[in-house]
Amino acid sequence: MEDVRAQESGRPWRLGPRATRVFDLVLATSLVLPSLAMVVVVGTSLAPLVFSLLQTVPLYWRRGHPVAVFAFVAGASVLQAATYDMPVWGQVGFPAALYALARFSSGRAARVGLLVGLCGAAVASWVWTSSQVQAYPPGLEYVDYDIGLDDLSPYFFSIAAIVLAAWALGSQARIRRAYEAGLVERGRQLALEAEQRAVLAAAEERTRIAREMHDVVAHGLSVVIVQADGARYAAQKDPQVAVRTLDTVATVGRDALTEMRRLLGLLRGSDDPALAPQPRLADLPSLVTADDRVELDLPDPLPEVPDGVALTVFRLVQESLTNVRKHAGPNAQARVRLESRPDVLEVEVVDDGHGASAAGGSGLGLLGMRERVEVHGGALEVGPAAGGGWRVRARIPR
Template sequence: MDESRIAPAGPWRLGPRATRLFDLAFATALVLPSFPLAVLAGQSLWALTLSLLQTVPLFWRRRHSALVFGFVAAASVLQAATYDIPTWGQVAFPAALYALARYSSGRAALVGLGVGICGAAVASWVWTSEQIAAYPPGLEYVDYDIGLDDLSPYFFTIAAIVLAAWALGSQARIRRAYEASLVERGRQLALEAEQRAVLAAAEERTRIAREMHDVVAHGLSVVIVQADGARYAAEKDPQVAVETLGTVASVGRDALTEMRRLLGLLRGGEDPTLAPQPRLEDIPSLVTADDHVELDLPDPAPSVPDGVALTAYRLVQESLTNVRKHAGPHARAVVRLVATDDALDIEVVDDGRGSSADGSGGLGLLGMRERVEVHDGTLEVGPAPGGGWAVRARIPT
């Protein structure tokens, strides 16, 4: 089974090559401004180095998100300890945090969020202290104590950026996991649907095989019995042989017609010339002139579901085939159908040698039992009282 053929298409995403180009362009767009901005702001070479230490690792943020975040966070700590003025490299932290929340686990994302909030508090204190210390000596602000009013604008601004990066990355990770689960669920449903179709086809092939067995076994058994009779009769009464051969031809044509119908089912065709399914009215056609079979059938035939009628027909057909094969040349049989309000009783009893059990383990009995059980019916097969063989079935209607 080709799973790729039936798997549903997932949501649109960049291909591997486009993803690599996007990562390269994004990281380059954050690295290159470090040079002109450092020059325009009059920052030192160390400030430029700090910016590059924070932005360059973003080239690998997708494959190694946790390692890149750790490196960027360490570079940010180094900047806070050695350089008190914000630099362009600070933009790398939310980008690294987004990548951590997007491509790593939820636990790692929470750790990154905690680091970011702590970093926001430290950066707020460092930058506020640097601004106050930058006032000229002698002013009243020299001994100024930093309060919450001074820290709050910096802290909440930085914390908002950190929280937004974490939230966007986490949402993207959750959405992708949800999409992946939907795609997998769709694939499983498609596989289950195909498996059900395969099982249904196998069941239908089994049913048709039972039909074919019934048709071929019955037709050939009648042909063989009639042909043997014609061979012996030809020596004494050629006219009887001619009539018998006519019966053989008729049975052969009927069997061929049913085989064409079954082959039409296998081909999936809808040929209107094919014969319909056998019914209860067709049971007398199973008995030939040379058979010693008594029919006890209700007249008119009771109205039963098509499936029940077909099952009854095939059960009688298989039973008479076994009578011809096993009961002996002079065996007599009785076919009896009794219809009640809620069931159809079928009985085929012969007075032959009682050796029909020789074929009881074959496909014929198995097919009969399966047909009856499909309709929640019961089947009893075994020696009849006083000798012979009996087949009795009860099929709910």
């Protein structure tokens, strides 16, 4: 099941822990059994059997202890070369041990193992060639023969090729596994960094929302306080004057508040969004440039809504149109619809582009829009539009 899930997820196929143990058991057993079979069937002496078992039985532990297994198998090979001058079946365990050393140990240990293997190839070539030269037929006079490179080369290059192949395959597998592990770790780090950026961006967005809401609510409350104070003082002398005073103070307060924001924007730079006047519904057409293919469907006259709601609608349309320009494609068309009902204000932005405009790359813009709408008790719907494209729809209670 683990292998199937790995294939479905696109990860490289590899054996699971249980299958790995079975594979190691089958491999080592397949190298041990022929040694026993040769003694039973062919009837050879015990020396080949002993050396074969010494070089193949340790392979059961090759994955967990690659250095120790290679050292033991190499030592058994040296002992064989010193006491028994003929090849035995168990020598197939040396390339298997070298592969395990290069695969499951370090690169330095693998290079040492390669050097030991090449030296062993030279020693084995000399021992086996010498034994064949000395084994002349009975009845023939012994002739002193000097062994040359022509005699050693076939043995040496054949054994060295096997050693190099085992070392190369093991090293390549080790390097590939390290590369895959590096990719996995890099992906984990990127995911962690993306999560941290999302948290920081969300905190920054909340701070910006709180600042804007503070401007709307705090200044609105200041006007209310001024109205209440004026009405209180006027009511002590003439209630009718108090009523007129409340109307006058309210009108003057709203006009003064608007003018103060405009003056601050002019004095300190209108490019600073923290000092510029807060956008209203009447500012929605300013979000559309001459190059945009955007259709505005706004009620006439525009509804009177609280400043906080107007600011939320403006920011939602602004973020949606920004995503249309960035993600919907160069020829995408969009439609902005604002509908005012007695109990709810509905705003909808629909485009016919690639269908990913609202994703906003990392989704941080969507998070900000959702928080803005939920502050006012509303709901935000984001998803594919019917017939293609993307739709952003918000319903805000009035």
